[in-house]
Amino acid sequence: MPKLFPFRATLPLAKADVFPLNNQPSLYIYYQLFGNNQCQKGFVALIDPLDSSCILQHEATFPDHVQSTIASLEKVNTQIQPTFGLYDDPSQLLEPIMDEIIQQKPHEWTDPKGVIHQLKPLTDPSKISLFQEVLSERKILLADGHHRLAASKHLSTHQAKSSSDHKSYHMMYLVNAFPRLKDIKPFHKMYKMNPENREGLWAELKASFNLSLLPSGPSLADLPKEGFYLLWGKEIYSLGYKAHSSEFPVVSTLLQIDKVIEGLKPSIINYAYTEDEVEFYDQLDNGQFDFGILFPALPLEEIISSSENGIILPPKSTNFYPKPAENSLHFALDGGLVANRN
Incomplete structure (x- = not known):
């Protein structure tokens, strides 16, 4: 101690x-x-x-x-x-x-x-x-x-x-x-990638997640705060991890997203992160990045419990x-x- x-x-x-x-x-x-x-x-x-x-x-x-x-x-x-x-x-x-x-x-x-x-x-x-x-x-x-x-x-x-x-x-x-x-604020992450590898990203995401295209029109403020979302151009998809841990549902989903991105690292040209949802949306909207992941708040109790179990999150996961x-x-x-x- x-x-x-x-x-x-x-x-x-x-x-x-x-x-x-x-x-x-x-x-x-x-x-x-x-x-x-x-x-x-x-x-x-x-x-x-x-x-x-x-x-x-x-x-x-x-x-x-x-x-x-x-x-x-x-x-x-x-x-x-x-x-x-x-x-x-x-x-x-x-x-x-x-x-x-x-x-x-x-x-x-x-x-x-x-x-x-x-x-x-x-x-x-x-x-x-x-x-x-x-x-x-x-x-x-x-x-x-x-x-x-x-x-x-x-x-x-x-x-x-x-x-x-x-x-x-x-x-x-x-x-x-x-x-x-x-509830601990997250960092949202944005990526620029080689256009030739977009299909590879979709294949990897679909292998682990249920992707649901949301109807056009909702703003970021309208999205349920407990969800994970993929933004690509004007499209917003909800991400549901198929094998999330019942004990650490948010942490396990975050880790799987990071695993998918790490597997495509050679195709990633640039990336950035921000705590500001408006900045996140603006940088995607003006074409600075190809796609982004919008993360939910992380329950403090889940962070503590997963840490006690030796689980380490990627850098810049919590704010x-x-x-x-x-x-x-x-x-x-x-x-x-x-x-x-x-």
Whole structure:
């Protein structure tokens, strides 16, 4: 189970003058206000990235993206954005403490999407101990930041081989999954392919899916949100996986779609993904891509259960929102004071 470590964070220069941090090892209470009076409550702490037994990863990574993240981390030797993890605590033991701390004049800013971020250090050792105790009994689902965690693991493994005294740390924003929204937004995917291979795509899809051409006229907003859809030109087809898992119906369908696309990878000229349905439709409508897959929201419970069973989704399958902001906190790998490492 995860060990949490309070630490001394730093801030980007632009924020350091308006929100000075003390020098005490702290947990950092972090609230995000968004949408229709919604509030995501969490805190930032350090974990050991090499303690993989406590972290459930649900998405694969792009190898080249991991390598570029490693290069960036080696260059600056500083983590500039927490990864995003979820733990499950139906009793909500930590929320009253977080509410108390965040009311004490937090640093506050609004990002371009309108999300209000609030940040305040927690320095009380007895309260920090309660956070450590609660999380010691939980597993963490890695919601966002798979590439950053992979880069952190790589560097920590390399440094541990170089020095027996090396201690590994990774900055993570931790949120109780129990009170949050249970349906996770997807990314929709668009593809440009060699025209000669269209028949191959149809054959592969028909082997695994029941394809039903929908009547002309419905907009994306009119489509049932629980469905999978193939868009090709002006045509919209529903996709029904013939052999979907009754235990993981959404996850198994998503994986089979990815398997079909991977099998046709030599024919794929270009691809892209977006969380925005309007952008998805516009890019297909103007001919930038030949076809696209519109995905439904993924049930959080299904993501957690499939992860516990070792099932890994393709990269960019889920869009947990809101995410911790880049440059909200920094952790210097060679100079960030860490407390209570045993």
